[in-house]
Amino acid sequence: MFNRFFRFALMALLIITGNILSGPVMAEPAIDVSSVRLGLHEDKTRFVMEMSAEPKYDVFLLADPYRIVIDLPELDWRADDSGGRQKGIVQNYRFGLFKKDTSRVVLDVGGPVTILRTVILPPSSGKPYRFFIDIQKTDEVSFQRELAERRSNLSERSIALVAPEPPAPSRKYTIVIDPGHGGIDPGAIGKSGVYEKKITLAVSKRIHKILSKNSKYNPILTRDDDTFLSLRERVTFGRQAKADLFISIHADSIGRANFRGAAVYTLSENASDDEAAELAKSENKSDLIAGVDLSVQDDTVQGILIDLAQRETMNFSVKFAEMVTPEIAKSGMKTRGRSHRFAGFRVLKAPDVPSVLVELGYLSNREDEKILKSNTGQQRLAQAIANAVDKYFETIDP
Structure with a gap:
């Protein structure tokens, strides 16, 4: 899908600069x-x-x-x-x-x-x-x-997160599904008190289960339980897995209870609107909430090779985003006006992995929350995203 030269150059560059600090590993009973x-x-x-x-x-x-x-x-x-x-x-x-x-x-x-x-x-x-x-x-x-x-x-430790290697056949696509938040970072809190981290994990597991039934796909979850992952760890996970597609699942909350509907976001340093900019600012605080040392991390991607590859990647991200929205609309979840938006989400910054962030709906809205908490609503949303995955790969590789 991408120029092999870019992949090789990016891997070499990020291996050289990609030292990551991680907390202690302790295997004791609770x-x-x-x-x-x-x-x-x-x-x-x-x-x-x-x-x-x-x-x-x-x-x-x-x-x-x-x-x-x-x-x-x-x-x-x-x-x-x-x-x-x-x-x-x-x-x-x-x-x-x-x-x-x-x-x-x-x-x-x-x-x-x-x-x-x-x-x-x-x-x-x-x-x-x-x-x-x-x-x-x-x-x-x-x-x-x-x-x-x-x-x-504090002794430096290499990152404990190691994504599985994708299968050998070239037509087996690796899709990384990223349930937002987790562990110490609960994310948004719904009207009924439900945590965003629980909704995102439940829907992500359903997407994984659906995609696993198709022999074309190798779906991987960044987390399958209530643990925290830093934004950089999530990006690194997708790159280590050599993902063909990275889907980050979220469910927002806002001060206006009448706001509802799903939206899909792709990466851009210039936000499409004030709401997208505010959402990106909120989501990018995940590391700060969990006590991650931001001073030793460099999330900026620089250099001509990375810039060229990232432009190509963003085109594929937009293509997938435009396929997700109509599928979600069919599921029964309302979609926002201008439902494809863009902003500077750190979790979407892998330079060689097409990435989107799906906001399933607003937990601050009772109608959206009811759908997001129900088994039926979660299954329909998961199926909608899986349908978009099918259409995307049929388009780029008939």
């Missing part, structure tokens, strides 16, 4: 978190978790915005955190599965901080293990020094 709280102690803020076992952990700092990240073994979070997530210098905290066997807690802090100490207390007086971290305000120079020291102490 640890119960029974209680979590924030406290003020003189001039410091303390974050405490009560746990059923002693955890191994890594703690590091992030800037722009200021965050503290705590990586732990997989946690079963049973704590009631209704007591509030803001106290002292901590403005908010969140938690979730970051990758297989690794849970992550992210503390949003209101400025430069220093970590005074991290302690694990053994069980005593009827209390289980207690993990606590004390933090204190500091100046920017001290913060940057501590940030650099903690970063250098």
